[in-house]
């Protein structure tokens with residue numbers, strides 16, 4: 001069975017117990033596991049994939065907690081390193097009445113950013129595997145070099161490379177350095193997931209279709225463009241497919257994009273994806289791939305949090321079945 005490897009950050013989000021006030025005013029927080037690569041691995045694992053997270057946690061109680069949460073979600077943790085050179089990454093969040101968020105990050109550096117390229121073993125990767133990464137851990141650090149090595153090794157082995165830029169501006173010195181890092185790594189991916197809010201920031205182009213087509217550089221064979229409640233679109237170099245998503249009662253959209261990606265990558269693993277034949281596979285299976293990913297994203301919005309809100313496979317399948325019987 002092929003495997004998913006997700007590389008990057010895992011952290012604890014401390015969410016405010018009082019909303020409508022600034023971070024300075026919040027007096028109590030509730031912890032939740034966070035980090036997009038961890039969420040993606042957890043989603044794929046929940047649907048039955050063999051999924052590893054490649055990261056480093058601090059040798060501290062927060063790291064113990066995250067490891068336990070990953071194991072509960074079925075993610076394989078044997079390649080996760082621990083260090084006492086830095087603590088597990090933390091983020092404290094406040095929510096104002098207008099929905100605006102304030103963040104305070106503890107990662108100067110955090111343990112994940114110190115993962116070293118020597119910690120990546122090229123022998124992990126095999127044909128049919130998928131390596132997924134985001135942009136949060138592409139800041140200048142040993143972890144950035146670890147990403148480069150993992151991408152090179154996975155590609156040499158014949159694995160598919162998947163990239164979700166997942167723009168998180170408060171983690172960067174400025175917007176320019178974030179954009180530069182994303183554009184540096186983009187051509188190394190075969191599959192890119194991008195959301196409507198990120199597209200113009202990354203490309204500088206306001207027309208959606210022109211912006212999406214501009215992402216086809218280097219090895220990029222497919223771009224998935226997610227549109228929140230409106231579902232998602234899939235572009236290959238030759239074709240364009242649309243799935244209008246599912247209508248659900250959304251409660252908290254945290255982690256919806258990651259659940260979408262986890263669902264998509266799980267389905268690609270089941271189809272024995274070969275990066276050289278990605279476009280043909282997408283042409284043949286786009287309906288199932290987009291339905292499953294959209295249902296995964298939609299159901300995740302119906303619960304609070306990211307990993308804790310992930311649906312199981314049977315709920316995804318019954319949402320798809322119910323929706324098609326209505327049509």
Ligand code: ADP
Pocket residue numbers: 195196226227228229230231232245246247248250253255256257258260293294295296297298299301
């Ligand atoms: P991100 O979370 O990365 O910003 P989106 O907001 O586009 O990405 O959401 C990703 C996917 O999650 C969407 O393509 C859709 O399948 C699902 N989704 C998100 N919000 C909703 C919603 N309100 N109702 C139904 N599905 C949603």
